[in-house]
Amino acid sequence: MGSLQEPWVLDNVDSKGLVRHGKTSINMSSSLLRTKSDLPLGSRVRCPMLRHFLANLHEVVLGTKLSVIFPVVPLAFVAHFYGFGRPWVFALSLLGVSALAERISFLTEQIAYYIGPTVGGLVNATCGNATELIIAIFALRQNKIDMVKYSLLGSVLSNMLLVLGTSLFCGGIAYLRKGQKFNRRQAEVNCILLLLALLCHSLPLLFRMSGASAADTADPIMQLSRASSVVMLIAYITYLVFQLFTHSQFFEAQEEPKDEEDGALEQGGGEGEEEEEEAVIGFWSAFVWLVVLTALVSLLSQYLVETIEDASYSWGISVSFNSTILLPIVGNAAEHAGAIIFAFKDKLDISLGVALGSATQISMFAVPLCVIAAWIMGIDMDLNFNLLETGCLALSIIAVAFTLQDGNSHYLKGLILILLYSVIGACFFVSKTPLTT
Numbered sequence: 023m024g025s026l027q028e029p030w031v032l033d034n035v036d037s038k039g040l041v042r043h044g045k046t047s048i049n050m051s052s053s054l055l056r057t058k059s060d061l062p063l064g065s066r067v068r069c070p071m072l073r074h075f076l077a078n079l080h081e082v083v084l085g086t087k088l089s090v091i092f093p094v095v096p097l098a099f100v101a102h103f104y105g106f107g108r109p110w111v112f113a114l115s116l117l118g119v120s121a122l123a124e125r126i127s128f129l130t131e132q133i134a135y136y137i138g139p140t141v142g143g144l145v146n147a148t149c150g151n152a153t154e155l156i157i158a159i160f161a162l163r164q165n166k167i168d169m170v171k172y173s174l175l176g177s178v179l180s181n182m183l184l185v186l187g188t189s190l191f192c193g194g195i196a197y198l199r200k201g202q203k204f205n206r207r208q209a210e211v212n213c214i215l216l217l218l219a220l221l222c223h224s225l226p227l228l229f230r231m232s233g234a235s236a237a238d239t240a241d242p243i244m245q246l247s248r249a250s251s252v253v254m255l256i257a258y259i260t261y262l263v264f265q266l267f268t269h270s271q272f273f274e275a276q277e278e279p280k281d282e283e284d285g286a287l288e289q290g291g292g293e294g295e296e297e298e299e300e301a302v303i304g305f306w307s308a309f310v311w312l313v314v315l316t317a318l319v320s321l322l323s324q325y326l327v328e329t330i331e332d333a334s335y336s337w338g339i340s341v342s343f344n345s346t347i348l349l350p351i352v353g354n355a356a357e358h359a360g361a362i363i364f365a366f367k368d369k370l371d372i373s374l375g376v377a378l379g380s381a382t383q384i385s386m387f388a389v390p391l392c393v394i395a396a397w398i399m400g401i402d403m404d405l406n407f408n409l410l411e412t413g414c415l416a417l418s419i420i421a422v423a424f425t426l427q428d429g430n431s432h433y434l435k436g437l438i439l440i441l442l443y444s445v446i447g448a449c450f451f452v453s454k455t456p457l458t459t
Contacts (some may be wrong), residue, residue, distance in 0.1 A: 049331050054441045057083040082125060082315075085302070088356055091121040095318060102325055107390030112333035115325040116352050122319045129315065130306040135301040151177070152316065153353055157323040158392050164327055167403050172345035173413055174208075174389050178381045179446060180350040182198075182216075182422050185358045186377035187439025193365035193373070194433025204370040206429035207272045212378040213423045215261060219385035220416055222250040226406040248397055251390030256377035258386040273375060343450045354380075370431060378422075410453070414446050 083089060099112035100106075154177050161169045193202045226243045230236070265273050303311075326349070332339040341349075351358075361376035389405070396403035407415070420440055425435045 063085075064260045073249040078202060078303050078311070082129070082303050082311050086100045086121075086124060086128070088121045088124055094118045095122065095322070098322055098325060107336070108329040108332035109336040111325050111327040115322040115329070116349065118322045119153055119157075119319055119326065120352050120355050122315050123353060124320065127256060127314065127357065128317055129308045129312040132301050132303055133305060133312065136305040153169035153319055153323070153386055154350075154384060155388055155391070156316075156320055157326060157349075157353075158388065158399055159395065160320070160323045160327045162392060162396050162399060162401060162403070165401060166327060167401070169327065169330065169341075169345050170392055170403065171407050171411070172342055173349050174384055174392070175407060175415060176346035176350040177354070177384045177388075179346070179418055179443065180354070180358075181377045181381040181384070182418050183439045183446070184351065185361050185380075186374070186422065187436045187443060188358075189361050189436065190379060191436025192362050193370055194431060194436055195367065197313035197364050197368060198433070202368060202431040203429055204357055204374055204431060205272065205427075206209075206426065208371065209374060209378060209426040209429075211261070211264070211272060212374075212382045213419070213426065215257065215382050215386050216422075218257060218421045219254060219382075219389070220412075220419055221349065221407050222247075222254055222390075223407055223412050223415065224369055225250065226404050226411050227409060228397070230406055231409075236316075243404050243406060245392055247406070251393040254386050254390040255394070258390075261382070261386065299358070312378075338453060340454050342453045343447070346450045347447045358395055375424075401457050410449070414449070418442065418446070 034352055062336060083092060094114045095118040098111060098118045101111045154174060157173060158170045161167075161173070190202075226247050229243050229246065230239055232239070301308075317458055330344055330349075334344045357380070362369070362371040364372040364376070393403050393405060406412075421439065425439060
């Protein structure tokens, strides 16, 4: 007779009984940061419940190379409750969010193993940028509309220019003589959606600059922004259907025969990747941990929103730079590192999926969702990101579209995107525009 087990015990499941799912590129980056141990925490504990709990604790907390950062999470709470300097609270909370965001990505990937490829892909696509949405919602509750716009714009720019540029540059250096190829169709789809998002951002700005007074254009711009947000959400839902159902082959990494040089670079890594295709914790375990970590991210996000202005003034850095450059870079460092590692492994399609997929998701889902959420909350948030911000977004999308048009990559393309991001970062660094509330 098999051993009985309570249904709520957080346990692993035999890999033969799992339903394999199609990973999205955004979540595949978390697999590269996992660490493996032959002796899980609590393996010698006699109590089954405690042993299962410690085993899952080992996978969630210690099963990543970022576990060394986790101590900053309790330190952030200590700094907040004991009245440490607000810049310290901001810095510790930012590092804590970075570590927890990678674990949320890992847990959504684990849940997706059990619910099938279609629903799993939807979960991964929806939760891929959960931290940005959480921070934006808390900023909205405090009526910091500019911070919401800056942080979301910064996430789009960092993914399109910094992450994609670094991936192309590192992959180009690693495969200097051979070069790299990628699936151009995936890039075209994402660029079209980014251009649609740019149009929806540009129209309110052009409406404001048409010559009429601000009082006369305020209400029409708000109505236009809300209507455009609904259109963007419809387009994003259609994009998910396109990606997961009708044209999923556009978003699959293309495997090519590898020559001797590629084999030397990836020697010994093939078997490990196959092992990554199995869930390491049970469904309810992943769900409970996901709720816990999301709650922690929510608290840390609240601290970030409350302290960002004081930290900016203390460090002598503009709030726009902190919101647009620093917050997206540190907050998504784990995901960005995964994309770069995939480029080193000559899996540029996955790197593009991480970078462009995140940029598309934020532009077409997170931004309009914030506009609709603000509308429900009785807060006026439009899609007018002002001339400087919209100009940076437009030039960045055009640069990325030209970079990816031929399906080939080399290090110079990546370097140009990195330099473009550096110039935009310098622009926001010298900008002293305060947040309006």
